Amino acid sequence: MKIAILGAHRVGKTTLAEKLHESFPDYEFYPEPFFELQEMGFDFSEAPTADDYMMQLEHSLKQILRSGRNAIFDRCPIDLLAYAMAVDNTLNFSSLFNKIQNAIQEINVFVFVPIEEPDRFSCADSDLPDLRNEVNDSIVELIDDFDLEVIEVKGSVSERLNQIQSKLIK
Structure with a gap:
């Protein structure tokens, strides 16, 4: 089974993915593309650009x-x-749709970690809170x-894990 964790930054997505991997240690774990690309020597812009995200x-x-x-x-x-x-906002989404659709058909389970109210994780100005909120809303639309x-999870890490595991066991 292929499981993808999605969400904006600073929602606990990586922590959840790592804990899920602990529950399924025989699964391959794929870190965020940003980190793999950094390890490969890719130099990202200081301020995020569409090209940076398209590379990821x-x-x-x-x-x-x-x-x-x-x-x-x-x-x-x-x-x-x-x-x-x-x-x-000028990005041509329609030109990417089929390419993305074909790849994500390989994924069996999507887990969405939304920004919660009240927010569980503080997001300092340096963490681009406006971008975070906009991305959260865009993910819902996408x-x-x-x-x-999707399995939308909320609560503590253990509550989120339980929500995933209860859906997978059905």
């Missing part, structure tokens, strides 16, 4: 296509597209656009 989106597509049967992805093309669109069934 392309890497995310490759992660999905090269993954084995059982994998956990910390990010997927959906949230990276949301970031790219948030920083460049979930509809791609007609995805």
Whole structure:
């Protein structure tokens, strides 16, 4: 089974992905494309650009296509597209739709970690709170656009894990 965790930054997505991997240690774990690309020497802009996010989106597509049967992805093309669109409102979403649709068909379970009210994680000005909120809203729209069934999780990490596991056991 392939599981993708999606959400804006500073919502606990990576922590959840890592804890989920602890529950499924035989699964391959794919970190955020940002970190893999950084390790490969890619130098990102200080202020995020659409090109930065498109590079990550392309890497995310490759992660999905090269993954084995059982994998956990910390990010997927959906949230990276949301970031790219948030920083460049002229981005042609329709030109990317089929490419993304084909790749995400490989994913069996999408877990969405939204910004909660009240917010569980403080987001300092340096963490781009406006971008975070815009991306969160865009992800919700993209979930509809791609007609995805998602497990939306809330609460503590253990509550979120329980919500995922209860859906997977059904």
